[in-house]
Structure formats: structure tokens, C-alpha cells
Amino acid sequence: xSDQAYNFAYLDExxxxxxxxxxxxxxxxxxxxxxxxSREMPMPxxxxxGGVQVTAxxxxxxxxxxxxxxxxDDTTNAVSIRKFFVATAGVAVTEAxxxxxxxxxxxxxxEAALTAGQILVYQVPIPEPLRFLEPRETETRKLHELExxxxxxxxxxxxxxxxxxxxxxxAYPVRVEGRYVMDPSPIPKFDNPKLSGNAALQLFGAxxxxxxxxxxxxxxxxxxxxxxxxxxxxxxxxxxxxxxxDTSYLxxxxxxxxxxxxxxxxxxxxxxxxxxxxHVGALGAPLATGKAVQ
Amino acid sequence: xxxxxxxxERAIDAAHAWLAExxxxxxxxxxxxxxxxxxxxxxxxxxxxxxxSLYDPDLAALAIKQARGDLxxxxxxxxxxxxxxxxxxxxxPVDTARMAVIRxxxxxxxxxxxxxxxGPTFDYTHRLLDFALMAEGDxxxxxxxxxxxxxxxxxxPHVMEFLNRDDLxxxxxxxxxxxxxxxREPMELPxxxxxRLQALARGDEGFxxxxxxxxxxxxxxxxxxxxxxxxxxVAVQMHIPELGFAIDIGExxxxxxxxxxxxxxxxxxxxxFTRGYGLVFGQSxxxxxxxxxxxxxxxxxxxxxxxxxxxxxxEEFVLMHADNVQATGFLEHIKxxxxxxxxxxxELIRRLRAEAIAAREAAE
Numbered sequence: 060x061s062d063q064a065y066n067f068a069y070l071d072e073x074x075x076x077x078x079x080x081x082x083x084x085x086x087x088x089x090x091x092x093x094x095x096x097s098r099e100m101p102m103p104x105x106x107x108x109g110g111v112q113v114t115a116x117x118x119x120x121x122x123x124x125x126x127x128x129x130x131x132d133d134t135t136n137a138v139s140i141r142k143f144f145v146a147t148a149g150v151a152v153t154e155a156x157x158x159x160x161x162x163x164x165x166x167x168x169x170e171a172a173l174t175a176g177q178i179l180v181y182q183v184p185i186p187e188p189l190r191f192l193e194p195r196e197t198e199t200r201k202l203h204e205l206e207x208x209x210x211x212x213x214x215x216x217x218x219x220x221x222x223x224x225x226x227x228x229x230a231y232p233v234r235v236e237g238r239y240v241m242d243p244s245p246i247p248k249f250d251n252p253k254l255s256g257n258a259a260l261q262l263f264g265a266x267x268x269x270x271x272x273x274x275x276x277x278x279x280x281x282x283x284x285x286x287x288x289x290x291x292x293x294x295x296x297x298x299x300x301x302x303x304x305d306t307s308y309l310x311x312x313x314x315x316x317x318x319x320x321x322x323x324x325x326x327x328x329x330x331x332x333x334x335x336x337x338h339v340g341a342l343g344a345p346l347a348t349g350k351a352v353q
Numbered sequence: 354x355x356x357x358x359x360x361x362e363r364a365i366d367a368a369h370a371w372l373a374e375x376x377x378x379x380x381x382x383x384x385x386x387x388x389x390x391x392x393x394x395x396x397x398x399x400x401x402x403x404x405x406s407l408y409d410p411d412l413a414a415l416a417i418k419q420a421r422g423d424l425x426x427x428x429x430x431x432x433x434x435x436x437x438x439x440x441x442x443x444x445x446p447v448d449t450a451r452m453a454v455i456r457x458x459x460x461x462x463x464x465x466x467x468x469x470x471x472g473p474t475f476d477y478t479h480r481l482l483d484f485a486l487m488a489e490g491d492x493x494x495x496x497x498x499x500x501x502x503x504x505x506x507x508x509x510p511h512v513m514e515f516l517n518r519d520d521l522x523x524x525x526x527x528x529x530x531x532x533x534x535x536x537r538e539p540m541e542l543p544x545x546x547x548x549r550l551q552a553l554a555r556g557d558e559g560f561x562x563x564x565x566x567x568x569x570x571x572x573x574x575x576x577x578x579x580x581x582x583x584x585x586x587v588a589v590q591m592h593i594p595e596l597g598f599a600i601d602i603g604e605x606x607x608x609x610x611x612x613x614x615x616x617x618x619x620x621x622x623x624x625x626f627t628r629g630y631g632l633v634f635g636q637s638x639x640x641x642x643x644x645x646x647x648x649x650x651x652x653x654x655x656x657x658x659x660x661x662x663x664x665x666x667x668e669e670f671v672l673m674h675a676d677n678v679q680a681t682g683f684l685e686h687i688k689x690x691x692x693x694x695x696x697x698x699x700e701l702i703r704r705l706r707a708e709a710i711a712a713r714e715a716a717e
Binding site: 065099105128133136167196197248309 | 407437542691698
């Protein structure tokens, strides 16, 4: 892909301006889904085209970009999106959460606290939190307009009646600044508390569904619950087998065909940083060299 | 130590190299050229141009080659390229009455001004494998009457004009409003008819075909006759401000279908036939007919018909699911890792099971 053939960060400037307008509107109305004229991107819908367009509209040549999928920098789709921006924007990339100015993510919020000035861009498959309760967009937009969220509470109540608890473990709905109910994208509900009061700007892009929404820094975000069934984040009841962290979200890894398994941090940068700092988990070896930087 | 999740980058590079090798195939066989695809797989090229929303036979042929013949993948390549092109203007509406027709048929009239022209069609061929095509050697040239080279295409009136003259068919009020464009603005519902037609023209041929077919089988029946189907090249004209008039900037091949449908009417309004319309790039007549049936079915509200709950009457359902690039992307994304979400589901199901088992044991 030569720099002659495509504009900086792939999209032409008019398109980026259109996306930035949608982002600004989203920031002005936290949690509101702003329709935008999503473009075809050279990766498939459902593979991060919304996030990629938001990132492309935000990127400047001085930015440092980090891309994660499932918390990890080295999953195939994260690698692919990072390579795309290296090729089309030539920006610096990093795996270190604290070095990045823009972090594009799929399904996780990094463990390390984000700081003012950072932008976290979420890839969103279905932006509408009410979609599986009401399939029609024309209806759900009306429900948001009227602030009519009874359907959602009934659904959560039915969960409790059936299972004794709210049986939603990811893409757990939240209410933003006391107004819009929002889908936080399919992050595990473990990550939900990090949405609220975050110093970073959080932007959500849904390409196929043509929606952008935002949670500005230090916005109050509440996970929906009931007084007698308060929201509780959950994770595997283990410590990381590599870095011994007992507070990070863990992936379960099958290690053999006899039921053997280990638990490791889903956030690879967090885990590597801890191991570099001398933390050793039950199955880990001390890290000999510094962590690989791309 | 666990390292299997590492190495994504090397795996991608290796997979792409393998893909390139598979695309080329057996090197004993000469490579397929883009020119060959353009000239000999014309209908595939047409489909990719129509669903890719970009009239460029060379690029469509390239996309087909690059996609190893996977036409949806080729459409995707064209869309991704199209999105990067700046838009510097719009043509004036093409005049399909001035089409240089290669095919023009009407199912409603035996003969009509301008004549019935069968053209290069599969219709009335016997679908028997022609093993001669497998052998080397060219097909003989078709006998054609001397073409009137250089003369501009005559005005060939639309069948609808005949019906319109006697007030037998509804009149579509002309409008100079700029039609909406779903590639520039997010789709808003309810959609105007022009937007629906655009979405259907870009939509997956198979999907639009099935929707149209369902109306024929009773799911929103509209009793369509093909009033006219015409295929040919039309001039594309653009108004140049510096000149003060419009000039030809090229031509595109189009297929246009107009259907005549069951009449409505009431005690006060005499019955009239109604219209369905389809327009699509290239020789794509199955698509054009399908669009016009879907168009007609989607007009139920405007024409005061009942919504019988048929899928083809449901604008939101049809428009939201017609695009194969959107559909295939989202469908195939479930190949991507979902282990974070799956992990949270694992924990939930284990907890629910533990509680249920404990409750059962306590009860026993």
C-alpha cells in the first residue's frame, strides 16, 4: 500500500471530518448512539471496522497506537489492525498501555488505569443494548427517546427469577450519566467498573450498524442492577499462573487432553510488566529478558 | 510455559503466502489474465460491479481474480476500493429511453414500437453441457445484421408510457430532489423509495431474488408482469459549470425492469395498475426483475395495502439484511477469538450448575 494511493490513515479527509462530527456529538451526549455514514473498510464488517474508522479519524502522525483483542496485543486480528495503521498512517505502535495515546480494543479494558489524554476505542458489534429484546431499530430509537428502559429491567428481573442472579456475564448494560442505557461492547462485566470515572476518553465505533457513541472522561457509568441484587463483577477464582496477579481478568488455557488447565492474564502487557517486575506465578518462570517490544 | 497464543504475525504472513500460491494454482497451466475475465466472465464482472456499486469492468475483473472467483469477496474488494475515491460531482439522470438496447422484451404486449429484441440471453437455450466448449477452438461468430454504427440510439419509448397515456397505470410524480445516498449518509428508516432502490441494487443478488420469489409464492403477493426489461448502454452526462451545459463523460451498461402490478382502487378512485422498478449495472436481468418485485412489495403502505406480515413487506428486515458485505463480515467474525466472553460464560455456567447441584443435593 503506497502512501501515494491512499490518504493518511486510509480514509479521505472529508470522511474523517464526518466521523469527527459524529464523535463530537457523541461526546456531547454521553451514551447516545450517533448515526454516521460508516464506510466500507478493507477488513470485513464485524472485524472492527467501526473501531478502525474511529481510530483513523482520531489519529495524528504523532500518536502512538496500541491494538488489543481479548486483552492481548498478539492475537491475529489485533496484529492485522496494527499492521493496517502502520501501513496506511505510519504511526508509532506500542504494546505498553502507558505509552499509547490511542488504544483500540476488542472485548477488554486494559488492567492498568488509563490517564488523561488517552483515547480508548472500542470495537462494537451490536451497539443497541435493547436489540435482543426488540429487533427493530425504529422501535429501540423510540424507547431511548422516551427513556423507556422497562424492557431491560424486566429482562434482568426474569434472569433473577430463573437463575437466582443476573445471567449476563459480558456486554452487561450500563446507564451513562443517569440518561442513556448503553452497551459497553462485549467486555466481560469484570471490566464494567472501569467505564465509570475513567480519565481517558472512551469512544465506541460500530461500523456495520453505523453508530458511534462515547463516554467522556470522568463520566458516571452505572451497571444496571437491583437494590437486593447488586451488580458484582466476576472473574475466575484463581491467580495468574504466570505473574501471580489475583486482581486481573484471567483466560483459562487448556494445557492437555486430561483436564489440565492454567489461568493467565488476558491483558498480555499487564502480565508481562508484572513478570518483568519480578512477580512469578505458580507455573511461571522468572522472565530472563525484558519484554518484547515491537 | 504456554506460548501457543503467540506468533499471530508469523502465522498471518504464512497464511497469506499460502493463499497467493493457491490462487495461482497449478503452474503448468497458464495464468488467467484480468482481460480474459473481463471479456469472458462478463456476467460475473457485472454482478461484482452492481453489488460493489462501482462501474469499472477492469477493476471488477481484477477483484474476481484476486478473490479466486469468490464473488462476494470480490464485491468486498471493490467496495473497499470505492470508499477511498473522492466524489467530485454527480451526473444528470441517465435517460434509459435513449438506451442503445441489446435486449428489450415485454411480457405484456406481443409487439410494440421499438420491437422485441431477444439479444444475448440464456432464455430458450437447452441447459445441456456443451462439451465443445471444453475442447479447444473458438465458437463461430454470430450472424448479425449490419449495425448502424455511429448513429445515436433512437428514442425507444417505455411500455409504461403507453399505459400511462390512457391513465391505466399510476403516474410517478417527477422530482428534482437529490436522491439520498446510503454510501454517504447512514440509512434512516422509514426509507424513501429511492433509498430502497439503491439498497436493493447494491444488495446480494441471491437475497433479493429470494425476497422477490417469496412474493410470488404468496408472502406479499403483488401479481407482477414484466412490462418491460431492457438492457443496453446509456450515455452518462455531467453538467459542467464552466461550459454551461451537460456533456457526455462516458457510458454505462444498465439493465432496467419495470413491472406492471395488480391494481388498487376504491369507490371514488378508479383502479389503476401500479409499478415496480429495478435498475442495476450491467446485464443483470435476474437482479433487475427481483428488485422491481421487492420494490413493489415494499410500497404496500403508500398504496394502502394490508401488511400481511410478509418478510418482503418489511422494509427494515429487507434493507438491513440485503448487503452481503455486511452480512458475510458479521457472520464470519465469529471465527475471531471470543475467549474473554467465553471465559465469563464458563464461570457463569459453572456457578449456576454448582448452585443447582447443591440445591438438588440439599433437597435429596
